[in-house]
Amino acid sequence: MGITLTLDYASVLVFALTGALAASRAQLDIVGFIFFACLTAVGGGTLRDLLLDRDPVFWIADATPLAVAMAAAVVVFFTAHLMESRLKWLIWLDAGAFAIAVAAGVAVAREAGVSTGVVLVMGVATGTFGGLMRDVVANEVPLVLKQGELYVTAAFAGAAASLLGARFLSPEAAWPTVICIFVTFGLRAGSLLFGWSLPVYKGRPPRA
Amino acid sequence: MGITLTLDYASVLVFALTGALAASRAQLDIVGFIFFACLTAVGGGTLRDLLLDRDPVFWIADATPLAVAMAAAVVVFFTAHLMESRLKWLIWLDAGAFAIAVAAGVAVAREAGVSTGVVLVMGVATGTFGGLMRDVVANEVPLVLKQGELYVTAAFAGAAASLLGARFLSPEAAWPTVICIFVTFGLRAGSLLFGWSLPVYKGRPPRA
Amino acid sequence: MGITLTLDYASVLVFALTGALAASRAQLDIVGFIFFACLTAVGGGTLRDLLLDRDPVFWIADATPLAVAMAAAVVVFFTAHLMESRLKWLIWLDAGAFAIAVAAGVAVAREAGVSTGVVLVMGVATGTFGGLMRDVVANEVPLVLKQGELYVTAAFAGAAASLLGARFLSPEAAWPTVICIFVTFGLRAGSLLFGWSLPVYKGRPPRA
Numbered sequence: 070m071g072i073t074l075t076l077d078y079a080s081v082l083v084f085a086l087t088g089a090l091a092a093s094r095a096q097l098d099i100v101g102f103i104f105f106a107c108l109t110a111v112g113g114g115t116l117r118d119l120l121l122d123r124d125p126v127f128w129i130a131d132a133t134p135l136a137v138a139m140a141a142a143v144v145v146f147f148t149a150h151l152m153e154s155r156l157k158w159l160i161w162l163d164a165g166a167f168a169i170a171v172a173a174g175v176a177v178a179r180e181a182g183v184s185t186g187v188v189l190v191m192g193v194a195t196g197t198f199g200g201l202m203r204d205v206v207a208n209e210v211p212l213v214l215k216q217g218e219l220y221v222t223a224a225f226a227g228a229a230a231s232l233l234g235a236r237f238l239s240p241e242a243a244w245p246t247v248i249c250i251f252v253t254f255g256l257r258a259g260s261l262l263f264g265w266s267l268p269v270y271k272g273r274p275p276r277a
Numbered sequence: 278m279g280i281t282l283t284l285d286y287a288s289v290l291v292f293a294l295t296g297a298l299a300a301s302r303a304q305l306d307i308v309g310f311i312f313f314a315c316l317t318a319v320g321g322g323t324l325r326d327l328l329l330d331r332d333p334v335f336w337i338a339d340a341t342p343l344a345v346a347m348a349a350a351v352v353v354f355f356t357a358h359l360m361e362s363r364l365k366w367l368i369w370l371d372a373g374a375f376a377i378a379v380a381a382g383v384a385v386a387r388e389a390g391v392s393t394g395v396v397l398v399m400g401v402a403t404g405t406f407g408g409l410m411r412d413v414v415a416n417e418v419p420l421v422l423k424q425g426e427l428y429v430t431a432a433f434a435g436a437a438a439s440l441l442g443a444r445f446l447s448p449e450a451a452w453p454t455v456i457c458i459f460v461t462f463g464l465r466a467g468s469l470l471f472g473w474s475l476p477v478y479k480g481r482p483p484r485a
Numbered sequence: 486m487g488i489t490l491t492l493d494y495a496s497v498l499v500f501a502l503t504g505a506l507a508a509s510r511a512q513l514d515i516v517g518f519i520f521f522a523c524l525t526a527v528g529g530g531t532l533r534d535l536l537l538d539r540d541p542v543f544w545i546a547d548a549t550p551l552a553v554a555m556a557a558a559v560v561v562f563f564t565a566h567l568m569e570s571r572l573k574w575l576i577w578l579d580a581g582a583f584a585i586a587v588a589a590g591v592a593v594a595r596e597a598g599v600s601t602g603v604v605l606v607m608g609v610a611t612g613t614f615g616g617l618m619r620d621v622v623a624n625e626v627p628l629v630l631k632q633g634e635l636y637v638t639a640a641f642a643g644a645a646a647s648l649l650g651a652r653f654l655s656p657e658a659a660w661p662t663v664i665c666i667f668v669t670f671g672l673r674a675g676s677l678l679f680g681w682s683l684p685v686y687k688g689r690p691p692r693a
Binding site for chain 3: 119120121122183184185186187190193197201205210211213214216219220221222225266267268269270271
Binding site for chain 2: 599600602606617629630685
């Protein structure tokens with residue numbers, strides 16, 4: 070319980086920062102910052118909790134995550150102009166939040182006792198859904214569509230590594246979580262820094 | 278119970294009109310009008326009911342809201358050409374539906390006995406989500422992204438005023454509801470008519 | 486029970502193919518194909534199960550649909566370049582998956598014992614939502630917005646015909662299902678091949 074809550078809070082904080090940065094790119098007012106921070110911060114975990122029928126949803130049980138997201142939004146509203154490139158910050162913070170959220174999804178799904186395939190999907194869904202909603206609502210190109218970048222792939226690999234760790238190292242929550250964050254963030258960072266990628270599909274006429 | 282149902286019906290009716298107007302802007306057929314009317318009309322309340330685990334969702338318990346939305350769609354299909362500016366009607370009807378839906382979200386959340394922060398979020402989510410789905414699916418710029426307009430801010434202020442009213446005036450459902458609609462619609466209308474707004478974020482390079 | 490499961494599997498398979506084709510149009514890597522295949526394949530049924538509070542959601546109870554969607558994505562990744570026009574395949578496969586999914590939605594809603602209006606809406610929602618999520622996330626124009634094509638209309642007619650069949654022919658699951666698929670796919674195919682359509686709304690200034 071302790072670990073999944075900690076993960077939820079950490080991903081809420083970092084995703085909220087990315088939501089607020091997306092709001093800054095859309096030049097919204099401070100309540101718009103709070104809106105996007107909350108949407109991004111709790112989007113993935115909310116989907117996970119609805120799908121697993123966890124009642125109540127984590128931020129309804131305890132509204133602290135909303136307060137965290139709100140505080141993050143206010144901080145970004147007054148400091149974003151200090152950043153060299155807001156897009157770069159957004160992408161790197163998203164990578165961190167993403168890695169943590171995948172681990173949170175995996176941890177909660179394992180606790181819920183669902184099958185292995187579903188644990189993988191919950192990891193990926195929890196990691197990607199908040200950022201996806203942020204990008205769709207903010208009219209940005211969703212990160213899942215970026216060609217030649219590892220994104221869903223990183224989440225998938227991290228969730229899979231986490232399951233292997235749980236089986237072969239220790240089923241306790243700490244190891245699988247550390248491995249998941251390490252692998253997901255590592256692959257995403259390698260993709261951003263060194264262009265690591267999987268071959269993409271290339272049809273003859275690209276979009277016919 | 279009486280008041281929340283009445284609010285749900287009223288917001289369904291007015292949101293359905295805005296959904297049908299969005300369909301008219303996309304030049305769909307009459308079933309497309311019905312689709313957008315239903316999507317917009319029940320979107321926010323459905324999200325609220327799923328999040329609060331209200332079972333069944335309000336329009337599954339009683340399908341009358343769907344019939345109301347359908348009737349509204351048919352009426353708009355045959356009368357929209359009479360309007361001077363459909364966009365203007367859409368925006369003003371949206372403002373009304375929005376104010377009512379925020380009040381409905383607050384009322385239901387208060388009945389469910391969740392914490393104050395969650396009541397605020399439910400108000401905002403119920404108010405914005407239907408219109409957000411309408412705009413995302415119809416490929417329009419979501420109203421939440423309109424710069425220099427009060428939208429989420431109006432919902433937030435209305436929900437907060439409603440909670441203050443419940444504490445200091447009377448906890449009965451009528452007062453908080455009236456206050457919420459008045460504040461939300463008033464701020465939104467003031468924003469549309471007189472350009473009331475909060476300062477927006479201005480970075481140096483607007484979208485770098 | 487047997488029939489709704491079969492329908493869920495069939496629509497998962499065919500929708501997964503359309504999701505993978507959308508991924509090919511966006512030139513993603515193989516995990517991107519799997520992501521879009523799963524999103525499209527289980528989107529509509531997931532919404533239906535959440536709304537009807539079916540616990541657990543069909544692909545959480547048994548992860549086979551996810552394996553089916555994944556396999557479909559891998560097959561498309563290695564064979565899509567063989568197709569003459571991927572867009573044409575996408576549209577026709579979507580028509581098939583769509584017809585099956587409407588029938589699945591109607592069957593599950595009838596089993597759940599909800600009212601007639603809600604059965605209709607569940608049919609339409611189950612049929613359209615997976616493709617809608619695919620198109621919104623992939624930045625394609627949603628099929629529901631295509632002017633002069635029967636889409637939601639076909640789903641609506643199929644669901645209605647299915648209910649009539651259940652009342653006047655036989656309430657057993659097979660007849661209503663066959664009728665629903667036949668009518669939905671027939672109308673959609675007629676629209677694609679022969680331009681069948683309902684009159685669309687025409688305002689004076691098309692988008693003012």
